[in-house]
Amino acid sequence: MSPKEVKYKIASFIRKSRIGFIVEKIRIKYVDYLTSALEIILSATVGFLIVAVLLYFMGYDPYEVFSILFRYGYGNTSYLLSKSVPYVMSAMAFSIPLLAGVFNIGGESQLYVGAFTSLLVTYYTANPVLGLLAGLLAGGGLGLFISILRVYRNINEVIAAIMINWTMYFLLVYLITGTYYDPRMPHQSIQVPKSAWLGEFISPWGRIKVSFILAIIGACVIYYILYYTNIGYLLRVSGLSPLSARYAGYNPRKAILYSMLLGGAMAGLGGALFIIGDVHSIDTTMSTLYGLGFTGIGIGLLGRNHPIGIIFAAIFFSGLLIGGQWVELKTGAPPQLTDTIIGIIVIALAIPYAYRMLISMVRRWRIK
Amino acid sequence: MIEDIINMLSNTFTTMTPLILAGVGEIITERSGVVNIGLEGIFILSSFTTAVATFYTGNPYFGLLLGAFVGFLSGVLHGAVSVYLRGDQIIAGIGYNSLAYGLSLMIMITLWQSYGQSPRVEKIPSLSIKVTQGSAIIISPVTILAIFIAIGVWWWLFKTSSGLKLRACGEDPRAAEAMGVNVFRTRFYATVLGATLTGIGGAYLVVGWIGRFTKFISAGRGFIALANVAFSNWNPLMAIVGGFVFGFFDALSIYLPIKLQSEYQEMFTAESSLFCTIPYMATLVIVAIIMKKIKMPRALGKPYIKE
Numbered sequence: 141m142s143p144k145e146v147k148y149k150i151a152s153f154i155r156k157s158r159i160g161f162i163v164e165k166i167r168i169k170y171v172d173y174l175t176s177a178l179e180i181i182l183s184a185t186v187g188f189l190i191v192a193v194l195l196y197f198m199g200y201d202p203y204e205v206f207s208i209l210f211r212y213g214y215g216n217t218s219y220l221l222s223k224s225v226p227y228v229m230s231a232m233a234f235s236i237p238l239l240a241g242v243f244n245i246g247g248e249s250q251l252y253v254g255a256f257t258s259l260l261v262t263y264y265t266a267n268p269v270l271g272l273l274a275g276l277l278a279g280g281g282l283g284l285f286i287s288i289l290r291v292y293r294n295i296n297e298v299i300a301a302i303m304i305n306w307t308m309y310f311l312l313v314y315l316i317t318g319t320y321y322d323p324r325m326p327h328q329s330i331q332v333p334k335s336a337w338l339g340e341f342i343s344p345w346g347r348i349k350v351s352f353i354l355a356i357i358g359a360c361v362i363y364y365i366l367y368y369t370n371i372g373y374l375l376r377v378s379g380l381s382p383l384s385a386r387y388a389g390y391n392p393r394k395a396i397l398y399s400m401l402l403g404g405a406m407a408g409l410g411g412a413l414f415i416i417g418d419v420h421s422i423d424t425t426m427s428t429l430y431g432l433g434f435t436g437i438g439i440g441l442l443g444r445n446h447p448i449g450i451i452f453a454a455i456f457f458s459g460l461l462i463g464g465q466w467v468e469l470k471t472g473a474p475p476q477l478t479d480t481i482i483g484i485i486v487i488a489l490a491i492p493y494a495y496r497m498l499i500s501m502v503r504r505w506r507i508k
Numbered sequence: 509m510i511e512d513i514i515n516m517l518s519n520t521f522t523t524m525t526p527l528i529l530a531g532v533g534e535i536i537t538e539r540s541g542v543v544n545i546g547l548e549g550i551f552i553l554s555s556f557t558t559a560v561a562t563f564y565t566g567n568p569y570f571g572l573l574l575g576a577f578v579g580f581l582s583g584v585l586h587g588a589v590s591v592y593l594r595g596d597q598i599i600a601g602i603g604y605n606s607l608a609y610g611l612s613l614m615i616m617i618t619l620w621q622s623y624g625q626s627p628r629v630e631k632i633p634s635l636s637i638k639v640t641q642g643s644a645i646i647i648s649p650v651t652i653l654a655i656f657i658a659i660g661v662w663w664w665l666f667k668t669s670s671g672l673k674l675r676a677c678g679e680d681p682r683a684a685e686a687m688g689v690n691v692f693r694t695r696f697y698a699t700v701l702g703a704t705l706t707g708i709g710g711a712y713l714v715v716g717w718i719g720r721f722t723k724f725i726s727a728g729r730g731f732i733a734l735a736n737v738a739f740s741n742w743n744p745l746m747a748i749v750g751g752f753v754f755g756f757f758d759a760l761s762i763y764l765p766i767k768l769q770s771e772y773q774e775m776f777t778a779e780s781s782l783f784c785t786i787p788y789m790a791t792l793v794i795v796a797i798i799m800k801k802i803k804m805p806r807a808l809g810k811p812y813i814k815e
Binding site for chain 2: 478
């Protein structure tokens with residue numbers, strides 16, 4: 141074969157195969173990918189820079205703080221991965237409804253009820269599968285409730301979700317301190333029986349919890365539903381343009397109901413996985429669960445509302461959160477610096493127009 | 509009985525003030541077409557700043573002023589993001605809430621090495637009006653200020669030409685532009701003004717009511733203020749009524765357990781957190797009842813793109 145023929149064969153192979161399709165897709169959409177990457181990198185940089193300045197003025201050495209944050213945050217792979225489980229799920233609770241154009245701030249309470257019902261079910265039946273199923277259903281039910289209020293009573297879903305979040309918070313504190321506390325340790329709830337714990341297995345990267353694998357499977361299932369089924373198409377079309385969805389014969393209201401049901405179910409499953417697979421009980425001030433749902437919002441946005449992106453974003457954020465606690469131990473700097481970084485990243489991610497403006501400016505400069 | 513009513517009234521006057529101030533501020537912002545979900549964050553950050561300023565100067569009026577200034581700065585941030593940079597207003601607000609929570613706790617831990625609350629600070633003295641022997645309605649000067657601000661804003665929005673221009677930006681920005689209104693600038697100023705009023709509300713939480721900064725000082729109150737905006741149908745006068753109604757349930761959740769405890773001579777432990785759910789459930793139910801009939805500004809939440 142002459143070199144020309146070889147070249148031709150390779151070219152035709154690339155064109156025909158799946159790789160060729162992917163290469164072509166990247167070639168067409170490279171500006172989109174570039175903007176996404178730029179958005180993520182720039183917003184994270186801005187977040188870290190602002191917090192570095194704050195730390196400097198508060199009397200800490202930002203270099204030392206950040207080196208501890210990254211060294212300890214990402215040092216222990218198995219802990220990092222098990223910590224990211226509830227975040228993967230609560231981020232999807234925010235992102236799935238967002239694709240359909242609804243803001244689900246209620247991931248927090250959906251996670252609470254999922255965790256609590258799964259705790260009760262596994263306590264009485266000692267069956268982890270039933271527990272996970274109960275958490276899934278409870279979270280989904282609460283998500284559906286918010287979307288019913290939105291669709292049939294026209295209530296702003298943000299207000300409804302926050303009110304339900306606080307109601308559930310205080311209700312659970314009441315239930316745990318009043319009825320379901322552990323008689324041996326009164327500041328904790330009843331425990332998941334040992335036989336129902338989700339175990340862990342040994343892999344080349346250290347011990348990996350079964351709950352992490354289940355979370356990955358959950359994300360993949362959601363990816364399949366969103367991008368390869370009719371329901372997913374309905375969600376995405378009604379999110380991009382409710383009007384065109386209606387012209388195409390879809391019902392955007394149905395999209396809201398489905399998306400909140402799916403999102404709530406994911407948050408509930410996240411709570412269940414966290415309880416059965418990791419912590420096994422809730423403390424009476426709810427500090428085990430508080431904030432898991434809110435952090436999920438930032439993770440969903442950083443993961444570009446894509447289930448696979450969310451997995452990586454969740455691992456990144458849980459590294460930050462673990463590192464934040466180490467920073468407090470080592471330097472005395474408050475761990476809330478991670479909350480601040482996350483807040484700044486979210487604000488920076490809200491302004492995609494700014495990045496597009498930046499790219500077009502760079503392009504104009506290159507043409508000159 | 510009459511004493512209970514007077515006590516509840518006096519408590520409601522305390523709890524309704526931040527809801528009225530933030531509600532009226534948000535009405536100005538939303539009438540111009542911008543949503544600011546970050547009321548909760550402004551409450552937290554401005555109440556924290558007020559606590560710090562009052563702690564170090566001992567002057568609650570200065571603290572109030574600085575709280576309003578923090579609200580002003582938050583408004584500048586949200587206005588720049590949502591008006592000039594065409595950002596997603598809801599997401600920016602969510603991010604601001606997280607930022608404010610992290611920032612204030614971070615500085616609180618550095619300043620006072622405390623995770624839950626700040627030390628006590630000076631409060632603005634309240635006026636007390638004697639009704640019967642031994643019972644009086646206690647009302648803070650900030651509450652009276654809030655009611656006057658609400659009336660003034662109503663007059664400005666509905667009776668002056670600049671108020672009409674502001675409402676035009678929220679109903680139909682293109683028509684407003686054709687009328688010769690600078691939509692960007694109007695929306696920006698409205699956002700800043702609304703956030704400043706919310707900042708006063710946040711400062712009031714410390715210097716008018718609780719007397720210290722705590723981690724859960726706001727506890728969803730910013731979102732109850734948002735519910736108040738919808739309840740009032742974007743009318744500042746109705747926001748006073750809404751503030752009274754929502755504030756009543758807030759006061760009830762504080763007053764009811766105390767009353768029941770003294771009545772039955774027993775301490776509540778677990779049940780006390782059950783009473784805390786009252787304001788949230790009441791808000792949800794009230795909003796569910798009235799929400800069908802409201803009419804929101806038509807261009808609300810949509811960034812204006814000039815052609």
